[in-house]
Amino acid sequence: MSTALFNLFLNAVWETLLMVGVSGLVTLLVGGPLAVVLVTTGPGGVFEAPRLNQVLGAVVNGFRSTPFIILLVALIPFTRLIVGTTIGIWAAIVPLSIAAIPFFARIAEVSLREVDRGLVEAAQAMGASRLQIITSVLVPEALPGVVAGFTITLVSLISSSAMAGAVGAGGLGDLAIRYGYQRFETTVMLLVIAVLIAIVMIVQGTGDWFAHRLNKR
Amino acid sequence: MTIYAVRPHTPDGDAAAARAARPRHGGRVTFENVGKAFDTPGGQVSALRGIGFTVEPGEIFGVIGRSGAGKSTLIRTVNGLEKPTAGRVLVENAAGERADVGSLSIGELARLRRDIGMIFQHFNLLSSKTVERNVGLPLRLAGASRAEEAGRVAELLALVGLSDKRGRYPRELSGGQKQRVGIARALARHPAILLCDEATSALDPETTLSILDLLKDINRRLGLTVILITHEMEAIRHICDRVAVIEKGEIVEIGPVWQVFGDPREEATRALLKPHADELPDDLSGRIVPLPGERTVPVFAVTYTGAEAGEPDLGGLFGVLGEGARLLHGSLDRIQGHAQGRLLIAAPAVAPQQAAQALARLNTLPPRAEIIGYVDGAL
Ligand SMILES: Nc1ncnc2c1ncn2[C@@H]1O[C@H](COP(=O)(O)OP(=O)(O)OP(=O)(O)O)[C@@H](O)[C@H]1O
Numbered sequence A: 001m002s003t004a005l006f007n008l009f010l011n012a013v014w015e016t017l018l019m020v021g022v023s024g025l026v027t028l029l030v031g032g033p034l035a036v037v038l039v040t041t042g043p044g045g046v047f048e049a050p051r052l053n054q055v056l057g058a059v060v061n062g063f064r065s066t067p068f069i070i071l072l073v074a075l076i077p078f079t080r081l082i083v084g085t086t087i088g089i090w091a092a093i094v095p096l097s098i099a100a101i102p103f104f105a106r107i108a109e110v111s112l113r114e115v116d117r118g119l120v121e122a123a124q125a126m127g128a129s130r131l132q133i134i135t136s137v138l139v140p141e142a143l144p145g146v147v148a149g150f151t152i153t154l155v156s157l158i159s160s161s162a163m164a165g166a167v168g169a170g171g172l173g174d175l176a177i178r179y180g181y182q183r184f185e186t187t188v189m190l191l192v193i194a195v196l197i198a199i200v201m202i203v204q205g206t207g208d209w210f211a212h213r214l215n216k217r
Numbered sequence B: 001m002t003i004y005a006v007r008p009h010t011p012d013g014d015a016a017a018a019r020a021a022r023p024r025h026g027g028r029v030t031f032e033n034v035g036k037a038f039d040t041p042g043g044q045v046s047a048l049r050g051i052g053f054t055v056e057p058g059e060i061f062g063v064i065g066r067s068g069a070g071k072s073t074l075i076r077t078v079n080g081l082e083k084p085t086a087g088r089v090l091v092e093n094a095a096g097e098r099a100d101v102g103s104l105s106i107g108e109l110a111r112l113r114r115d116i117g118m119i120f121q122h123f124n125l126l127s128s129k130t131v132e133r134n135v136g137l138p139l140r141l142a143g144a145s146r147a148e149e150a151g152r153v154a155e156l157l158a159l160v161g162l163s164d165k166r167g168r169y170p171r172e173l174s175g176g177q178k179q180r181v182g183i184a185r186a187l188a189r190h191p192a193i194l195l196c197d198e199a200t201s202a203l204d205p206e207t208t209l210s211i212l213d214l215l216k217d218i219n220r221r222l223g224l225t226v227i228l229i230t231h232e233m234e235a236i237r238h239i240c241d242r243v244a245v246i247e248k249g250e251i252v253e254i255g256p257v258w259q260v261f262g263d264p265r266e267e268a269t270r271a272l273l274k275p276h277a278d279e280l281p282d283d284l285s286g287r288i289v290p291l292p293g294e295r296t297v298p299v300f301a302v303t304y305t306g307a308e309a310g311e312p313d314l315g316g317l318f319g320v321l322g323e324g325a326r327l328l329h330g331s332l333d334r335i336q337g338h339a340q341g342r343l344l345i346a347a348p349a350v351a352p353q354q355a356a357q358a359l360a361r362l363n364t365l366p367p368r369a370e371i372i373g374y375v376d377g378a379l
């Protein structure tokens, strides 16, 4: 591999990490609270609100059932509105986040829902406010599951980011298409695969380690 | 049947415990014609009907009833986890301020709840927090500083005898230890009332006794009112002053424990007592009466738990019980070198006014002793 190609390769790795990192962060910041809202407005939740819960649930399901590649295209006008362009990694971050947010929210919702009702009741009996119940009971108790869920989300973001690369977003997917596929550079293709596997393994391993560390049950 | 002093629980760290034990008065709870109906898809379920009684400050009050009788629903109306659909529940704190629980705003309810501790059958500890953090939770919720929290938590852990477990997580504790953490947490803000919903139902008999002893000890030292819900009559018998029997959402019998259990008037009460009454042979349980009479003789139950060193000292025993003591019933087993069992001894030489003194002496021997009733001395 030439030095130029190697530099391209390093750049692609960086772009992938950036795309996954930023969209992961956005997913965490939006999807986490969304999960809390889904659980607390649900039946028996501390902020029970059936209508809001139904509407949110329907929106989340809508995004969840749309295949990513379709979302990628369908969101082009929205992406342009937000980042001013439809190509490059920043443009890819929009659909990536929008696909990952409902995915993560649903996984985190399951962990939050699994928190024993008795704990919520104990906190109520102590005179905890509803916000305190969320911050001192629901979130800390669900944290190991939420971390495990976020790990899965990151891994799926890595594969989606490669897909986004196919439509000109940059990153490893883009490199694999342009060099590995269109120019038959098998080495590039193999390297991309190897690096993607390595990234997934590191992310999964770190996530598992954290989830395990946090789990005191 | 009535029960007298049983060996008191002595937690370690007495000095710290004494500080935690700022004596104060307990709260009063009054149920006024309380009713509760639940709306369910299958129609209305009436869980409580016409409940009316008062729990006095400093008392240990038991509510016993079968599964589904409405015990949990009843106790939950005291701290507003359940709202009555009829009548009202009045809670009066140590300062004499009275609140109608059902009519409080969210803020007022939160304030009331800080004055009422609650412990649960399944402990309900946060699995993600250490013992220390669990006990300190009510303080943090109320905005206590770190230093305040640390000081109070240390006192509380000494009170329940768990100072050495402060950095542990709940999963590393036994059931009895978890309940001790639950108790410490419930006491964190010096409540005037402690609610116990089946607090010992998930524990083995021995641990149950140690938790009950702890509750009694806390009640004596802190003077707080304890309301204890259970389906186990042992628990009531062991520590309660008064008891109410609840059946299908209604109170069917209420009174001092010795009275209700010694002379049950309702079928529901008898049904609850049955498994316990079976402990004694029929002829004997028929002869034992709960209160001393004209020519009665006290019956001492002397229990060897196996915890004491050495073999039962019968000489010492009869030295206390005096001339003419008769062994009515009993058995002792030797299990791995420890004597375990219970002896029922009638002691004609012990006059009624000396009974308490004799008990105190027996308890220094030390088996565990109690007076379970009286038999006719002529027999
Ligand atoms: N949230 C609820 N919705 C509908 N019905 C309820 C609800 N809570 C309790 N009930 C009903 O009220 C009755 C009393 O229930 P409660 O939990 O107070 O009984 P309990 O005496 O505590 O029983 P256990 O010993 O099994 O805990 C039961 O028939 C129960 O089915």
Ligand SMILES: [Mg+2]
Pocket (backbone or CB within 6 Å): B071, B072, B073, B198
């Ligand atoms: Mg119950």
